[in-house]
Amino acid sequence: MSTSTSTSTVSEEYVSTASRPSDLRITDVRVANLHGVPFRSSIIRIDTNQGLVGYGEVRDQASASYALVLKSRIVGENPCNLDKVFRKIKQFGHHGRQGGGVSGIEMALMDLAGKAYGVPAYALVGGKFRDTVRCYADTPSLLDPHEMGERLLERKRRGFTMLKMDVGISLLWDVPGALIAPAGSRDDVSTMHPFTGIQVTPKGVEHLASYVDTVRSIVGYDVALAADHFGHIAIDSCIRIGRALEPFTLAWIEDLIPWQYTDQWRQLTEAVAVPTCTGEDIYLTENFKPLLDAGAIRVVHPDPATSGGIAETKRLGDYAQEKGIAMALHLAASPIATMACVHLAAATENFLALEHHAADVPFWSDLVTGLPRPLIQDGYITVPDTPGLGFGEINEELFRQQLDPRDPVFFAETTHWDGEFSHDRLWS
Structure with missing residues (x-):
């Protein structure tokens, strides 16, 4: 027993434990609305309990609400469970720009999972x-x-x-x-x-x-x-x-x-x-x-x-x-x-x-x-x-310069979306 403990302790001296993918959890979702890039783009930021941050983007000229309505559905989830989380939220997308929320969240999940495992998203x-x-x-x-x-x-x-x-x-x-x-x-x-x-x-x-x-x-x-x-x-x-x-x-x-x-x-x-x-x-x-x-x-x-x-x-x-x-x-x-x-x-x-x-x-x-x-x-x-x-x-200074004048807050807090709830199941 003592040998096993010692081996574990020694090995972790040489391994980065800043990210433990199995323990990673989503803690927050925020959006910054930019304009002129080339159109209006809502940039999604997903925060986690381990300090990793993932970014995605809502479809051009779509409402950021399509992403924010998903916050209460994904907080607490492990973003590395890509397919599981996607299946949970895909019912909230639709054609045209109404698909922008689910799609942008998926991009941010890919960004997080890649960072957690240390691999590019294509892998x-x-x-x-x-x-x-x-x-x-x-x-x-x-x-x-x-x-x-x-x-x-x-x-x-x-x-x-x-x-x-x-x-x-x-x-x-x-x-x-x-x-x-x-x-x-x-x-x-x-x-x-x-x-x-x-x-x-x-x-x-x-x-x-x-x-x-x-x-x-x-x-x-x-x-x-x-x-x-x-x-x-x-x-x-x-x-x-x-x-x-x-x-x-x-x-x-x-x-x-x-x-x-x-x-x-x-x-x-x-x-x-x-x-x-x-x-x-x-x-x-x-x-x-x-x-x-x-x-x-x-x-x-x-x-x-x-x-x-x-x-x-x-x-x-x-x-x-x-x-x-x-x-x-x-x-x-x-x-x-x-x-x-x-x-x-x-x-x-x-x-x-x-x-x-x-x-x-x-x-x-x-x-x-x-x-x-x-x-x-x-x-x-x-x-x-x-x-x-x-x-x-992200280039924070440039982001702030390009914030949409109609919503000029840089990744504003979104606690008002925390209580969003419905009985989402599509079958009885």
């Missing part, structure tokens, strides 16, 4: 397939295609090997004879695409094709180019546009119709020789399966800040791969959710590219420490081998 979901992650620069469109081409060319000169722009009815509203549209439809953002009554005429289709032709001639054919934001138009107009864009070898055409309409996506995909892409507003793998099982798209495009975080989106990628479908990642976020996506992308074999929406935010890379500056170099992010999400600390 928690199977290891990595790549050492660098390709990013594509999304760029808001300009009405003049020559100006748009030059704007994209600037991205290309920075080293981005993939670009994305908006091509749709936003370019056509002031073009006579380009659209047939009911009164008031220009400002209608709530009616789903098949029901708006907006039609793109042959002149409108020709205008869009000419726009893309001009942009393509400026950026060249040695860079991938995708197109998004076609507008709330029905499938017939989508098919005509898709066919007109075939000569320009686009990487994909994105979100032409709502993701819920599997049969229409299949019709569109079968009708055009351009890869079709959707998925940024879908929550959980099970809800992607109708599209994937039907072969209704060529590229699946989840936003991990909606789809369920790192592990759930990794499951989605693997399922899509079985169906022969590649996975790109939608994202408009700070470096925190970006690094969560980097680990996910590293661990997913059929990954194509990760969206970057902050090419015009000069301080973006400085929001966290411990990573290369700039974070994106020659269009790629190097996958870090440091624990958790891989960055050092």
Whole structure:
């Protein structure tokens, strides 16, 4: 007995016991609401009884309440029990930005578990397939295609090997004879695409094709180019546009119709020789399966800040791969959710590219420490081998400068969420 005690004491002299994963417990959840990174982002901080801190991020422009409502459900839990905690909270997510709370919490759990075990987040979901992650620069469109081409060319000169722009009815509203549209439809953002009554005429289709032709001639054919934001138009107009864009070898055409309409996506995909892409507003793998099982798209495009975080989106990628479908990642976020996506992308074999929406935010890379500056170099992010999400600390000074004026408190206390309770069980 004495020998055993002595051996234990001696061994612990050489072992760090600052983190005992089996004893780790969540003690608090707080949020700092930032703006301009590039949009509003709610950064989640999860505290523990051992001093470890984990960070995640709510989907861009979503309510921080989607995360804070989960506080009382996860305080006291061991964040290393990743699947157990995720199964406990996933019922509180939904499609679109309503998935942002569960997904952001999952990212923070991954950050904590990685730190507790001393491994990068990608190791928690199977290891990595790549050492660098390709990013594509999304760029808001300009009405003049020559100006748009030059704007994209600037991205290309920075080293981005993939670009994305908006091509749709936003370019056509002031073009006579380009659209047939009911009164008031220009400002209608709530009616789903098949029901708006907006039609793109042959002149409108020709205008869009000419726009893309001009942009393509400026950026060249040695860079991938995708197109998004076609507008709330029905499938017939989508098919005509898709066919007109075939000569320009686009990487994909994105979100032409709502993701819920599997049969229409299949019709569109079968009708055009351009890869079709959707998925940024879908929550959980099970809800992607109708599209994937039907072969209704060529590229699946989840936003991990909606789809369920790192592990759930990794499951989605693997399922899509079985169906022969590649996975790109939608994202408009700070470096925190970006690094969560980097680990996910590293661990997913059929990954194509990760969206970057902050090419015009000069301080973006400085929001966290411990990573290369700039974070994106020659269009790629190097996958870090440091624990958790891989960055050092948040830049507290810069965080305070970027706090949303509507909620300018730096990780305010959240005790008013401690008593949140309901009988959550989904069966009797």
